Amino acid sequence: xxxxxxxxxxxxxxxxxxxxxxxxxxxxxxxxxxxxxxxxxxxxxxxxxxxxxxxxxxxxxxxxxxxxxxxxxxxx
Numbered sequence: 074x075x076x077x078x079x080x081x082x083x084x085x086x087x088x089x090x091x092x093x094x095x096x097x098x099x100x101x102x103x104x105x106x107x108x109x110x111x112x113x114x115x116x117x118x119x120x121x122x123x124x125x126x127x128x129x130x131x132x133x134x135x136x137x138x139x140x141x142x143x144x145x146x147x148x149x
Contacts, residue, residue: 077085084094091113096104107115116124 092108
């Protein structure tokens with residue numbers, strides 16, 4: 074893990090088109106702003122994990138439905 078120190082108003086550039094800026098530091102919280110292209114998904118970690126789990130469940134459900142219908146493509 075790369076650890077960087079930034080002050081409010083300072084930024085970090087990720088790749089060529091994602092800019093993360095420290096907006097405010099108050100108590101134990103840091104507010105950040107993220108400037109990224111629309112095609113780049115940006116989620117809080119807990120939201121990303123929930124979406125990932127729901128996608129895994131949907132794939133499993135789809136495979137079960139195909140198997141129940143006798144669809145041979147479910148095996149691949």
